[in-house]
Amino acid sequence: MSDETTLPTKGSSAIPRKTMVRAVLTVMVSALLTGGLFSLFYIAVFNAPEPHELPIAVAGISATGLQEQSGNQYKLIQVSDQAAGLAQLNRHDVYGVIELDGAQRTVVLSYTSVDGSSVLAYMQPLAARIARSAGMTLKVRNTTPEVAANATPGRSVFFAVFGTALTGFVLSQALSSLAKKLRLSLRARLGIMLLVSVIAGLFVALLLDPWYGIAPGTFWSALPMLALLCMSAVVTGTALLEAFGPLGQVITAVLFITLGNATATGILPMPFLSPSYQVVSRILPTGNVVRAVLSSAYFEGTGQFLGYLVPLIWVTVGALALVGLDRRHRADSRG
Numbered sequence: 001m002s003d004e005t006t007l008p009t010k011g012s013s014a015i016p017r018k019t020m021v022r023a024v025l026t027v028m029v030s031a032l033l034t035g036g037l038f039s040l041f042y043i044a045v046f047n048a049p050e051p052h053e054l055p056i057a058v059a060g061i062s063a064t065g066l067q068e069q070s071g072n073q074y075k076l077i078q079v080s081d082q083a084a085g086l087a088q089l090n091r092h093d094v095y096g097v098i099e100l101d102g103a104q105r106t107v108v109l110s111y112t113s114v115d116g117s118s119v120l121a122y123m124q125p126l127a128a129r130i131a132r133s134a135g136m137t138l139k140v141r142n143t144t145p146e147v148a149a150n151a152t153p154g155r156s157v158f159f160a161v162f163g164t165a166l167t168g169f170v171l172s173q174a175l176s177s178l179a180k181k182l183r184l185s186l187r188a189r190l191g192i193m194l195l196v197s198v199i200a201g202l203f204v205a206l207l208l209d210p211w212y213g214i215a216p217g218t219f220w221s222a223l224p225m226l227a228l229l230c231m232s233a234v235v236t237g238t239a240l241l242e243a244f245g246p247l248g249q250v251i252t253a254v255l256f257i258t259l260g261n262a263t264a265t266g267i268l269p270m271p272f273l274s275p276s277y278q279v280v281s282r283i284l285p286t287g288n289v290v291r292a293v294l295s296s297a298y299f300e301g302t303g304q305f306l307g308y309l310v311p312l313i314w315v316t317v318g319a320l321a322l323v324g325l326d327r328r329h330r331a332d333s334r335g
Contacts, residue, residue, distance in 0.1 A: 030246040034253045041262040054271040057085030060100035092299035096123045107131035112144045114298045156214045158266025160204045161290050164226045165256045167200045168233025176241050186326040193234045201227030215297035228311035229289045235318030260286040285311035
């Protein structure tokens with residue numbers, strides 16, 4: 001039997017065997033790639049994570065000598081006193097402050113519970129070693145006591161942002177199918193994308209601020225970020241699907257669902273990612289929005305503009321790609 005053998009289908013003309021096999025294999029490979037890459041990226045990021053140059057401010061002891069003993073897990077930054085270190089902690093330039101107080105015979109480790117218990121667990125042995133060497137008592141102080149030790153605002157913001165990106169991904173797949181059936185114009189599709197993105201952003205911003213108080217005081221700043229994130233996912237996903245078919249769906253899932261969320265840094269901060277994953281996290285929209293929301297709520301808004309800029313760039317590039325694809329399709333139909 002040749003490759004061009006056709007198979008009968010109910011209510012339609014016969015389909016060549018090669019076409020049918022290619023279509024089935026494409027669907028199978030797309031599903032396997034999406035699920036397999038999801039598992040791969042999450043295991044690669046979260047299996048026994050170690051910090052890479054976790055920045056910690058040090059006062060009352062030489063950071064240089066201590067750095068040589070500590071290896072590359074920590075990046076120790078010399079500060080003049082505890083107040084200077086706390087100022088950096090409040091901006092999230094560092095994740096902890098270690099002060100050796102000779103007068104009180106104590107070593108004080110200051111941290112913020114916003115970062116979660118994992119970060120404290122990695123800093124505490126270093127502070128304990130300093131206290132033991134100096135023959136002093138170690139004290140641990142939470143600079144954000146309003147955030148309970150068992151609270152996880154980073155994790156909660158991560159899941160909220162993940163849901164927003166997921167909305168955009170699902171809409172890109174559903175809208176592409178609907179647009180073909182209803183012959184929707186590009187302007188109509190962009191209007192639907194924008195409306196859904198604003199609604200999704202509004203809902204999640206309400207969850208984060210007034211409803212659950214996860215990121216207090218961020219409603220008006222988080223709303224446009226979240227809407228832009230959803231819009232970036234749906235515009236990018238639609239463009240990739242139109243350009244590459246099912247493979248575009250896999251690429252979108254990797255960018256916004258698997259790799260994008262694995263490197264979003266809500267569950268573990270940026271220094272716990274490998275250097276290559278840190279680069280990815282700075283490029284993709286999801287992690288930038290997670291960090292911007294947390295920064296707006298707890299860290300004086302440091303780097304907050306990236307939560308607007310990065311997804312806006314993705315929206316712009318995706319929209320331009322859609323315009324180009326739409327013009328090409330119209331030219332092909334006229335030809």
